Amino acid sequence: xxxxxxxxxxxxxxxxxxxxxxxxxxxxxxxxxxxxxxxxxxxxxxxxxxxxxxxxxxxxxxxxxxxxxxxxxxxxxxxxxxxxxxxxxxxxxxxxxxxxxxxxxxxxxxxxxxxxxxxxxxxxxxxxxxxxxxxxxxxxxxxxxxxxxxxxxxxxxxxxxxxxxxxxxxxx
Numbered sequence: 001x002x003x004x005x006x007x008x009x010x011x012x013x014x015x016x017x018x019x020x021x022x023x024x025x026x027x028x029x030x031x032x033x034x035x036x037x038x039x040x041x042x043x044x045x046x047x048x049x050x051x052x053x054x055x056x057x058x059x060x061x062x063x064x065x066x067x068x069x070x071x072x073x074x075x076x077x078x079x080x081x082x083x084x085x086x087x088x089x090x091x092x093x094x095x096x097x098x099x100x101x102x103x104x105x106x107x108x109x110x111x112x113x114x115x116x117x118x119x120x121x122x123x124x125x126x127x128x129x130x131x132x133x134x135x136x137x138x139x140x141x142x143x144x145x146x147x148x149x150x151x152x153x154x155x156x157x158x159x160x161x162x163x164x165x166x167x168x169x170x171x172x
Contacts, residue, residue: 019151
């Protein structure tokens with residue numbers, strides 16, 4: 001009596017159908033919260049860049065205004081005299097009484113409009129909700145681990161009982 005070594009079963013192992021989704025579920029549970037944090041940090045960095053550009057444009061406008069003021073620009077001097085000192089040049093007449101006057105501050109015209117950053121809108125999918133929701137996340141991780149365990153189980157011999165009896169008879 002010689003026992004023949006079992007040969008590897010040819011074909012597809014159905015354990016892969018459980019192993020791959022289990023690994024994907026655990027990877028999603030680990031990586032999606034980190035991706036959310038990364039998206040939020042990128043959004044905040046974009047907002048800060050917009051604020052920095054606004055401040056730089058504001059400083060540039062103030063620098064140009066100061067340079068024009070120091071250079072003695074006649075248009076600027078007349079504008080300041082009429083708005084700040086309420087003086088009109090001799091060749092012009094003042095506005096009619098009761099007319100609405102523009103504000104006396106020159107800084108309203110110097111400051112650029114404030115930036116309008118886009119709102120933070122993270123992408124939400126069913127997988128994302130399963131992987132990040134505090135109540136669903138433990139169940140999602142447990143399901144992924146269960147799928148991995150089922151996928152790692154050894155394959156069973158799917159022979160019919162009659163076929164196994166014939167094999168045993170042939171071995172005798």
